[in-house]
Amino acid sequence: MFLDILYMLVLAYFFGFLYYGLYRNISARVHGRFGPSIAQSFFDSIKLFSKENTTNFGWMFYGGIVFMVTGAVMTLLFIPYLNGSKHLVGFSAYGNLIVVLYLMVLGPLGNAMGIGSNGNPFGAMGITRGLTRLIGLELPFYIAVIGIMIANETADISTIMTNQNSGYNAFTHPLLFIGAFISFLGFMGKSPFDVVGAPQEVYSGPATEFSGKFFALALSQSAIFSFAKLLLMVNLFLGGASNLLELVVKTFILFIVAVFVGNVYARFTTVQSVEFLVRVPSVIALVGLAFL
């Protein structure tokens, strides 16, 4: 069991940073640059562990980051990696999709506490934007998820995966998938919904005061969390994976599509994000709901 968990974490960490590295490279090529090496993110995070922090902001600030990582790890551990296998399923038997949805918010909320405690108004502004954007993001996503749950009459992710052996949900419920995917772009922090952490906007937003090893922790959690979200999307809509290779392929494809979309679009403001999300993808998903 423990080995399983460790394996899951290592995989998530590895692939999270790998994909991030790939993302930087691909974006660079799109922009006509060369970009850093693919392993750059690994070097960055490891280097940061050895740096010292700039200022001591008190225990809540660090508690917030620890909270954030805990949230990411917990989310990961409740999503099974493989379809119909005893390995790499983590604690998914003890939870279900609803639990996962709420755990996804646990980390960011803890992070919000931490950032709020450092007294930097830009951090707070970033958090507020993030939470406001969340209102918009979760609407289409939850509609899609609810649709899937009702269609499969279960909230258990493994069961939903197994039920897709006859056909991926992305194809049997295409409208739900489109709605969820647009939301997913925002969850991954890709344009056009990336106003929260945009450096040109709010002086790096939430991550304003991060430094040293806590910044490293934050980067690691972002890697793990991205992978967890990819995993969730794959399990819900692309039928999960029965072996590791299939998993890598599917998550990578999803990731790449997200990257390409993100690179094309300009950034929405918070208000525009919410308005768009509540109109277009939500309506698409609602229509998909009607066709359940």
Next chain:
Amino acid sequence: MSILYFVTIPLLASFLTPFFKDYLRYISVALNSLLLVFALSFMGDTPIREYISFDSALSISFVLDSASLFFVVLFFLIMTLFSLYHLKEESRKDSFILTNMLLASVSGLVLSGDIFNIYIFFEIASITAYILTSLGRDKKAYSGAIRYMIIGSFASIFLLIAIVTIYLNLGTLNLLTISESFFTISQNSQFLIILSLFIGFGIKAEIFPLNFWVVDIYQASSNRVNALFSAILSKAYIFLFFHIAYMLHVDTKYLSFLAVIGVISFAVAELSALSSKDIKRIFAYSTLGQIGVLFIALSSNSIDVISGAIFLIAIHSITKLMLFLSLDILEQKFKSTTIEIFKNFNSLFLVVIFAIGFLSLLGLPPFGGFIAKLTILNGLVGLREYLFVGAILVISLIEAVYFFRLLGSTRVQEPKEDIEIELLPKVLLSLMAIAIVYFGLFPDALLDISKDVATTLIGGADV
């Protein structure tokens, strides 16, 4: 032991005033309480009829049945409390005479078995009321008294028209005989009689659209007089109104008409109270409103509903007595009765008294007013009169607005003056408040009595 004592003894006492100048207040208390006990002794022995005959053809009858006994007891109880309240003040000849005459005349009204006798007591009561209004001895009081007199005379005229018409048609003045042979009169005459009685009694019973005079009169009179008007006088006329109505076996259309008038009366009174700025007027409107409810209930011709009305009459009299006497304390301190004075006094005792009074008037548990309202509403639903139930509930909400505004203003953070209250008034007011709470928690005894009264009232002539 004659039932006439209720009429004769107070009258006699008032004649003896000059001889007992300084002891009048003690005599008041003694007399009233004795007569109260005397009245209570009749319980269970009813009905009693007495005749005063001068001649076999001319005789005047007096009837004491459970309904009239109830009212006699009520009146003497109120008066006993009233005279006890004034025990510590100096004896006044005019109030002694007038209160005794009032007692005598309302007892007579309630006990009379002859219609012309009723007219006599009607006049005596009216004159007493006019003079009571003028007791303030200022311009306001005198003008109020004169206005009252004019309106009252109007009522008397209509009453006379009715009596004359009855006599011309039936040749008798005895209520029993009239009630047995009323149907023999022509339809038009019947209508004329009923209409005249409606207006004649209605003006005094203070029902819409005949009660426009009431509020100004209440404002002109002093608070103590208002207490007597509200607790004793109006109740007597209401009883009279319905007693006669049921004796004459009026038809259901008229009763429905009365119920509708009752609702309108209630609504109009409570709405007007809403924007009133003077507490005396507010209490007057509240009395008019309750009279409206009484009319709805008393015209239902059902024992359940009418017993609720009788219960309400008892509770309401005690409540209004308590409220007017408390208002008097405030007026003596602040020399005004605008709603502003409620913001300026600091007395937990008075706030509690007012709270109990207002909450009972609104019909909130656990006070007596609630039991009354519940019985009435229950009975009305039993009669399928849903509209009246809804109307009463909605209009009560309007009533709540101004009563709670008054209560709320006692809690406002403004500089307040303390009020000292003597022991005797405190004890009596507490007694009344406790009674209201008691009848709210243990209503059964009073409810049984009310049922009895109700049965007698609609039974009409078969007692």
Next chain:
Amino acid sequence: MFNLSVTPLGNLFFGLTLIVFVSLALVNFASFRGSKASDFKNNSSIFLYTLLFISLGVIFYASDLITLFIGWEVMSWSSYFIITNRAKLKTSQKYILFNLGAGFALLGAVVLIYSFTGTALYSDIAFSKVPTALHFPITLLLLITIFIKSGVMPFHHWVVDTYEEADNLFSSVLSAIISKAGIFLFILMFSQIIGYKFLEPMIFDIVAWLGVITSVIATFKAISQDSMKRLLAYSSIAQLGYIVTILSIFSVSGIEAGLYHTLIHTLVKLLLFVNVASIIYITGKNRFSELGGLIYRYPILFIMLLIGIIGLAGMPPLGGFNSKFLIYTTLLEEKKALLLVAVMFSSASAFLYCFKLIYGIYLGQSTDEVTEHKELPTAYYIPQIIGAVILVVLGLLPSVGIAIFNPTLISLGFEPTAYSSLFELNGGFASFNGGAIMTLFILIFVAILSIAFSLKNKIRERRDRFDISYCGETPNPTVNLHYGYGVGEELRRISFIGVILRNSSKEYWERISTIVKDSSTLIKKLYGLTVQNIALLTLLFFTILLFVGVK
């Protein structure tokens, strides 16, 4: 006429009442003893509190309708007098008028039921005796009572002002317990006395939507408030909206979810309101824009509020998640997708005001370094600790709640819910293991924490509160660094939320009030007529009626 009996449903609600009242009595006693500015103004307050407590007991343990009504009205006017301690006249008027309206509607329903079934005793009422034509009016009257009491829109206007202006500690009584009277009535009347077979499902579909719409609107209004107590007031309205919605799903899981959320909400609001009361006591301020940065001065209060927030938002691993979970599984079972979407939408939006609450008070920068802070009596921690502990316990052992509710379910005629272990919560549609989640959370948290601290090296201490990254410059004291007011500002620019925030149904109520006042002034003129006019009118009346009658 006065009948009481002990029932599981009554025990449940009275148990909550006991917890709230006893813990608050301890706080009041402590602050009353210690300081001048206390919430117990004088002895009459003690009497009124006791009376209120007794009336709540009467409501919950009544075994006939009249007793229920007596308790209800006494609750209304005793709480009114407590509120007038501090509230403005206009607010207390609103309070009593709305609540008396609820009371009279209840009286109407009670009288109707009593009259047709011939009895007021719960056990004897056979609702089949009530003619079908009256089913809708009775249901409507009861719904009006419940809506007013639970603050379902558009009857909610009294809630916000009252919660804000009442004594700080009494606001917790209002939110924690008195709001639940409507919920109790819902379960008692609709599930027990009337029974589902006599109720029209379509009406309750509408009720469910009203509840959810209330939640959505109230959530957004909560986010935009600057006053702490107003935010909590709107939050209460939103949470009660959920309960009303889920109870309208006439099934065992619906009632179970409703009861669970009632339990959680009572404890959470107790905790939150007392916490806010503590802050107001200490600083004397009640607006977010005037507070901020209190976390390091009052860390325990911060942690208490944090636990409260996690409970309010309904996040695992604490107990708040259990009730949300049950609500979702119930709606999933009944396939009410749209309702579920709306509930989840409102729940997610609630994160914003949860964040605003904790950020505005404890995080960010303090706006006022000058005002002196008062010493907080220890008793203020008691209700908070009780709430926090129960939330943690329920998070660890979620089925403890199920065990508590089973007797009530049985008494209502339903099958008790089975559970395999106290650690696991089974919502029918899905289940989860609360023990596992909490244990995992603690283990991982500790693990990460140790990683973070194992690589410890020297950290530079902050110079002062202006030592932050601020676009390459240092802010000075005149700059407002506290974003407390700002959370929720952007919401106004989002079109549909902006519409919600700009409009209010208050004007319709005020229009009614104006109409009544105007008609009052008009009608009053009748009573100012001169004697001659009165005489004339009377004569006219007589003549007209004479002609009408004598044909």
